Amino acid sequence: MTGRVFEIREFTLHDGPGIRTTVFLKGCPLRCAWCHNPEGQSFEKETMRRKDGSSAVCGEDWTDEALAAELLRNADILRQSGGGVTFSGGEPLAQAAFVRAVADRLRAAGIPSALETSGYAPEEDYRAVVSRMDFVYEDLKHHDASAFRRWCGGDLGVVLRNLVWLRGSGVPFAVRVPCIPGVNDSPEDRAAILRLAGSSPTLRGVEFLPYNPAAPAKYPMLGRTFMRMPRMDSGPELARGRRME
Ligand code: SF4
Numbered sequence: 001m002t003g004r005v006f007e008i009r010e011f012t013l014h015d016g017p018g019i020r021t022t023v024f025l026k027g028c029p030l031r032c033a034w035c036h037n038p039e040g041q042s043f044e045k046e047t048m049r050r051k052d053g054s055s056a057v058c059g060e061d062w063t064d065e066a067l068a069a070e071l072l073r074n075a076d077i078l079r080q081s082g083g084g085v086t087f088s089g090g091e092p093l094a095q096a097a098f099v100r101a102v103a104d105r106l107r108a109a110g111i112p113s114a115l116e117t118s119g120y121a122p123e124e125d126y127r128a129v130v131s132r133m134d135f136v137y138e139d140l141k142h143h144d145a146s147a148f149r150r151w152c153g154g155d156l157g158v159v160l161r162n163l164v165w166l167r168g169s170g171v172p173f174a175v176r177v178p179c180i181p182g183v184n185d186s187p188e189d190r191a192a193i194l195r196l197a198g199s200s201p202t203l204r205g206v207e208f209l210p211y212n213p214a215a216p217a218k219y220p221m222l223g224r225t226f227m228r229m230p231r232m233d234s235g236p237e238l239a240r241g242r243r244m245e
Contacts, residue, residue, distance in 0.1 A: 001064045001098055004025070004045075004062075005060055005067065006025075006026045008021065009021065011077075016084060017135070018082035018083025020078065021086070024088050025087060025095050026040055026058070026059045027042065027043035027091065028040055028091040030118055034178065044059070064098060067102050068109075071102070079111065084114060087114070087115050088116040092129070093125050093126060093129055094121065097125075099129050100129055112134035115129060115135075115136045118141070118159065119166075123161060130166060130171055133171055134171075135172050136172070136173040138166060138175050138176065139176050139177070139178070140176070140193055140196060142183070143192035145157065167199075167200035171202060172204055173200075174206070175197040175203070175205075176206075177190075177193055177207065177208045177209065178211065180211055190208065
């Protein structure tokens with residue numbers, strides 16, 4: 001089986017317990033206006049052109065066997081630190097069968113896996129992958145369906161159905177909320193998001209993450225324009241209530 005990856009980052013510390021290797025899967029069905037990994041959105045390979053004239057192709061195809069072997073090069077360090085491998089993206093569940101196959105190989109070698117997901121995936125894919133994970137970071141980007149549609153380009157109901165299942169799955173998880181100025185960062189928004197996150201014996205916390213100010217930098221490298229959020233005070237004008245295409 002073959003999957004497409006746009007980055008493998010070793011020795012990461014914030015994507016789960018211990019020292020980790022994070023694998024970024026290429027392709028995402030959503031189009032969040034604030035996405036700080038725009039090179040992860042398209043399923044196609046893309047060229048990023050830097051200001052200095054250099055360029056790099058984003059997207060490399062791996063077999064599950066080859067990727068697992070690459071990840072297991074650091075198996076001793078991952079094991080000793082209580083760490084493992086984290087699947088991120090893009091949206092890793094958009095390549096669910098591939099992630100399953102790699103995670104199964106890692107588990108057979110004693111390496112646990114974690115998942116960072118938008119929760120935007122068919123429920124059979126979501127359940128098949130999540131049930132193989134030792135930890136899940138589940139995004140909850142908005143509480144309001146029309147705002148989610150406008151800013152992320154998807155159906156919030158898909159995320160919420162998967163979240164309900166996750167709460168009862170027995171898999172430890174944290175809810176992550178990217179706080180976007182003027183989009184979802186009011187006290188009322190936070191309270192509504194906390195209510196939606198709900199409670200579960202395996203919910204380890206709700207993390208409100210600050211907006212990443214470096215997000216716009218990659219867009220020109222891909223020949224694209226970053227859409228500014230409401231209440232951003234500097235830089236090119238945008239935020240007219242359209243989501244980025
Ligand atoms: S779900 Fe994540 S990768 Fe996909 S568009 Fe949104 S922020 Fe970007």
